[in-house]
Amino acid sequence: MTAPHANLLELSGVHASYGRISVLHGVDLAVGAGRIVALLGPNGAGKTTTLNVAAGLHPADRGDVRVGGRVVAGADPVELARRGVCLIPEGRGIFPNLTVRENLRMMTFTGADRAAVEEIAYARFPKLAERRRQTAGTMSGGEQQMLALARGLATDPAVLLIDELSMGLAPLVVAELYELVVEIARTGVAVLVVEQFASTVMRICDLAAVMVNGRIERVDAPGDDLLADLSALYLGSAT
């Protein structure tokens, strides 16, 4: 049996680039089952690229990406998603022209039953049940993000990668959504959250990794000194 908090996602010495532009310069990061790790840092630090590499959407030039203890270089991202690696991209990644129900049905690609997918989503997000026939693009930002999370949950994730959950949302809605993320993590899901609003995610994460210029500069338990460090980085006065 897998040990509690065994690393379900592990990046070691990962380098990645877009053409000739090198973005990640040896990223080391691990996320255990039931843990929430926040990846923080200023714009252009390589946070989203790290998520894409972890999800198999972007190849690593060097280094190992281990998912479930196995090096997955060259693995089909769809196959990884089917087995439980779920990425909720920046901008939610829902289909705005489809209804809530149709959006959820799209997640049956994992082989899951359509009714079961809807049942899970509506049990966790009752608001979505009320709006099941509504076009996703006409819902509020918070509801769209709920739909994105519901779609993620419907794939029965073991590793959940979330990019900028708070984007364009009111602080109260963000807090509510992060509570849901905590609930999801409690079920044994390894959660890696990329976030620019550090103070929000610091309240719920177990570990925070600070990323600057494609490198993890610091991994620590959330706290005031880490927050102060981050503020200095955001303002460009880091030592």
Added chain:
Amino acid sequence: MTETSTTAAAPAAQATGPADPATAGETRADRFVRQLAEMRIPDPSAGRARLWLQVGVVLMAAGLAAGVASFFLSRGTTDALAQRDAQAVGIAGVCGCIVGSALYLRYTLANVLRFWFARLTLSVEAGPAEARPGGPETVEQTREDND
């Protein structure tokens, strides 16, 4: 935490059919590790695609060069045998050029289509241009304001 059974585990469990006694007690993390271990991972093929693209370019150039060379080979002699050899070189060059073009087209077209599809998906997700802030109407409005 991993021992907690979840409702979220239901769909995959249904998809895999009745519980196998050997795997009945496993957690989501255990199942994930097992499924990953069973997953077939092909060799990374990105490098291979690039290689084929390069082969295509080389074949195209070599075919063209062989075609031109065969013309001069044939023209530079009155010996029928040498001219036939030159013909063979020319035909081989044309064939190489065609194969090279096909390879080049295949591996560049795949990239172009991939980006085109990604762009199409993005524009569909962003909704109609009129509905977006800064869409065509706004631009027109700004132009009128400037005038």
